Amino acid sequence: MSGVLKLGELHGSLADPLLDAMTFLNEVTGRYPEAISFAPGRPYEEFFDPADIPGHLETYLRHLREEKGLTESQVRQEVFQYGRTKGIIAPLIARALAADEGITADPEALVVTVGAQEGMLLVLRALCAGPDDVLLVSSPCYVGVTGAARLLDLTVRPVPEAGPDGGLDPDALADAVRELRAAGKRPRACYVVPDFANPSGASMDERARRRLLDVAESTGILLIEDNPYGFFGRTGPARPTLKALDGDRRNVVYLGSFAKTCFPGARVGYLLADQQVVDEDGRSGLLADELAKLKSMTTVNTSALAQAVIGGMLLAGGLRLREANEPARQFYARNMDTLLTELENAFRSVPGVSWNSPEGGFFAVVTVPFRADARALDVCARTYGVLWTPMDGFHPGGGGERQLRLSCSYLTPEQIAEGVRRLARFVTERTAGQN
Amino acid sequence: MSGVLKLGELHGSLADPLLDAMTFLNEVTGRYPEAISFAPGRPYEEFFDPADIPGHLETYLRHLREEKGLTESQVRQEVFQYGRTKGIIAPLIARALAADEGITADPEALVVTVGAQEGMLLVLRALCAGPDDVLLVSSPCYVGVTGAARLLDLTVRPVPEAGPDGGLDPDALADAVRELRAAGKRPRACYVVPDFANPSGASMDERARRRLLDVAESTGILLIEDNPYGFFGRTGPARPTLKALDGDRRNVVYLGSFAKTCFPGARVGYLLADQQVVDEDGRSGLLADELAKLKSMTTVNTSALAQAVIGGMLLAGGLRLREANEPARQFYARNMDTLLTELENAFRSVPGVSWNSPEGGFFAVVTVPFRADARALDVCARTYGVLWTPMDGFHPGGGGERQLRLSCSYLTPEQIAEGVRRLARFVTERTAGQN
Incomplete structure (x- = not known):
């Protein structure tokens, strides 16, 4: 039939x-x-007004014309055509990351993605190559990560959080890496949301963050830091992200999203992957470029139109989102x-x-x-x-x-x-x- | 290090x-x-004008307010929030498919995707489950398909085109299926661009299309029909798509794209998957719903903003794109x-x-x-x-x-x-x- x-x-x-x-x-x-x-x-939607969209788009187009000196033909190409796989607003995102998080990001190490979800898929695909490779995840864990791992047939190993408010336990990660290696497995990376995690709401204090980075450094495990909620602290100043604390050690791939800080309907996120990838002949490039190769096989580009509207919102906020x-x-x-x-x-x-x-x-x-x-x-x-x-x-x-x-x-x-x-x-x- | x-x-x-x-x-x-x-x-870009975007968006918002009777709060939710994984403009796409291609599509069998590329990735992932599964592709073949197959570690078997202008050879497909089955493999689907293929430019005549559909029916192989260029015939009337010729036999999953008919920077495409999927208990649902489950692990949604602009363009063209x-x-x-x-x-x-x-x-x-x-x-x-x-x-x-x-x-x-x-x-x- x-x-x-x-x-x-x-x-x-x-x-x-x-x-x-x-x-x-x-x-x-x-x-x-x-x-x-x-x-x-979901974010509360009374903060959004459809009438604002043309204004944000116009702000971005004006930026292209006046600050970047593009001709009308080039502006048309930027917003309407197939564009760079890594995206068109990476320089704006880099400036916002510096202002909001104190993260120094080379725009070439950024890939603009269709939400953080695509970023996860790309990072998981690049890092996990064979049946012995294992992805570690804080547990409980956002289903988008375990789902992406399932789609790629990856093995997932949960690492418990430290109590109801404590976030991922760095020593439990160290133990898990040791056990996996003893069993002949190849632990590759650990997914973690240090601030106000989904689903637990738990956060890691600064001491745990530093300890986690030391575990990553000593075991050679990459940390995949996902930060959708970091701006929304209830009390006190924001804690530094793992990426900011890590400095130039490059143990962290950082996933960002504009779903909660701008609006979900744009479906614009990004990843920062400044690790070096070295081939057999010793030539090296950025992990971001490898991830962009994979992106050309998932979605080709992130909508330039959606990027332009988010770019306009970033510009309207003075290239910082926390205050906005x-x-x-x-x-x-x-x-x-x-x-x-x-x-x-x-x-x-x-x-x-x-x-x-x-x-x-x-x-x-x-x-x-x-x-x-x-x-x-x-x-x-x-x-x-x-x-x-x-x-x-x-x-x-x-x-x-x-x-x-x-x-x-x-x-x-x-x-x-x-x-x-x-x-x-x-x-x-x-x-x-x-x- | x-x-x-x-x-x-x-x-x-x-x-x-x-x-x-x-x-x-x-x-x-x-x-x-x-x-x-x-x-x-790439499409020629002098057909696009950035100044038209707010108008298209407004056309879609007016459609929501006046034709669908949505309140301002509901309009805001539709364009700004996370939305249905299957997308928001499926009913408009179904009407355009009927007018332009004579394809009768249940909107519930459509999934709006981030370009046809994401559609391919989803279909390939759903159909190819294990190491014996094989994807057949017309050869020469668009690299987006072979690339997506590589990303998922799938086995690809090329099927030659019939001469420089002939398109995929149906008898070569029948032979390939037979050989694969004799070798203990499980051929699952065949990717084909019947009109003005990328890269060969070749097209299948109507007789070859009907023969290809008969091969699909008799062998149980799904056809994945990709149609990015079908509107752009040089001479004579357009040939019917495989999907239109197939009627209600449902041997064809159809991939569509607005990249060439509207503009690439929206990154909006769709798939039509009206096949039934039956579970062990005999319950059945649409393949589109299974593909939407996978999409929730790749990109969650296609940008509602980009969908709204494409929706506005569809409405502006009287829900037919061929004339426009x-x-x-x-x-x-x-x-x-x-x-x-x-x-x-x-x-x-x-x-x-x-x-x-x-x-x-x-x-x-x-x-x-x-x-x-x-x-x-x-x-x-x-x-x-x-x-x-x-x-x-x-x-x-x-x-x-x-x-x-x-x-x-x-x-x-x-x-x-x-x-x-x-x-x-x-x-x-x-x-x-x-x-």
Whole structure:
């Protein structure tokens, strides 16, 4: 019979429970549009106005004409044609990285990607070449990384975080590298979100960051630092990124995204890969150039139109994004404060329920005395009108079965308060066996 | 030593001669900016004006507000947020496909991709699951396909075209499938560009198309039809696409691109995958939904901003693109006429030189009596001021060593005439051993 394929004959990732779980979660979210949703890790969208887009585009075009001296024909080519695989706004991104993060980036070491997701895929593909190669990931871990690894048939080894608020444990990484090598494996890199991680909300303190960099230096493992939420600290000054702390040791490939600091609909991110790659004849080049070769086989270019609009936003903000994001930071900080206060109010005297206290970002994790799986979510959405994300899907090595992730980025403080009240009813009644 | 990686320890695709050759070609092109270039397969860019972009965006936003009845908040969400993995303009694309190609497409069977390149990557990944799986490709073949296969470590088997103007040979495909199965392999799909192929310029006549569909039906091989140039016929009415001819047999996954019909800088393409996928329990869904799962691991979404601008262009053209592209078709047809006339003038009495006569598109192929490799190209560019593309890189199984590809899409008729005169001097003197 033509036009019919068997799932079992397609690539194994498509039958992976991880992808099925994500599909199910999307379905559940779509099925209860009226519920208060702590599920999606989306930025709050009232900061955006479609009417601003032509202005940002015009700002970038003016920059091309007036500062770079391009002719109209060259401007047309820049925005409309196939362009450099590495992208067109790398020099602007390099200046923003210097101003915002104190990271010194050669624009030639940057590749503009279709979101950080494409950046991950490219880095994983370049580094993991054969069946003995292993990707280490902080656990719990963003599913985009474990999913990209699955698509490429890579082996993933989870490395635990240090407690509910501590972020990746550097000594656990050192142990994992040692064990893998003893077993004849080739650990290649470790994926980590040091600031306000997705899904745990945990952050690494500066001492742990320095220790992690030392582990990378001594073991020769690259760190893949993903930093989507770094601007959104709740309290105190921002901690330095791993990339900034590492200086010119080049143990870190840095993944950036404009999804939360500009807007997701542009789908513009970037990677900074300033490592040297040496061939058999001793010739050397940048890892970024190798990653660009791979990008020519995934998406060819990142939309020049989308890059131009992001470029205009960068220029409008004086080539620094942190200040432009201060209203967003305050909004998210207030939301996280509200979430933690409401959790305290609702659960302080409920036995068996605990939660962490993220220093910023979009996510917090609640531990409950029952299995918080997709079925529990369905009951909670239908009967109590509140949505969240089960944590088990974020644990590539198992775990998180009694935990749920709450995202507070996409709601108002009033919705957060009401959502936690609904969640409290669900948790209390489920603990008592009433639903 | 930290920050230094060995090329030999990175993924094998990065040391592949194919990718090195592409890098070299880009370098050569960049090194001789004043040369007349028959190298890049780019659309002519005088059809685009940056000033039109805000208007196209506004057209799409008005469509959302007035025709779909969305509130301002919903409009903001559509253009700025993370959206459906399958994309937001699928219904508009389905209507254009019906008007332009007579293809009946369920919008749910469409996935909007970051160019056709991402579409290829997704289809190849879904279909090729293990080491025995083989992708068949028409040969010579677009490097984007063989490159994507390399990135995924897939086995590729070339299937020859039927002569210089004939396109993929259906009987050669039937033979290849039989041989592969006899050798215990699992041939899965065949990539083909039936209209004005890149790089050969060849086209399949309607009889060959019907025969190819019958081979697909009888062998159970999916056809991956890529159609970037179909609007740009030089003479006569357009031939029906494989997808249109196939009707509801669903032997064809169709890849579309707006790079040549709208503009490349949007990076918006799509795939139509209406095949059924059945799991072990007998539940079935669309192949498009499986491909969307994979897309969530490559790029998450195609830029909603870029989709909105393309959506506006589709709406502005009355949801048909063929008519809107009539000026472009005439321009490219005149260029191909000019190229073929000038080749006749220059080479008619030169022994050992021949060329084909494409019925449309961007490309023609010239056969010369010497090795037309990257070194010859370098000499030709430096001394004669004209650039072209060696054909050997397009032959995954070897071949094309004495052929060069000429692209006429990106030049004026005057440049084409002068370029062919320069090429004739190079070919004549090289044949005589004078350079």
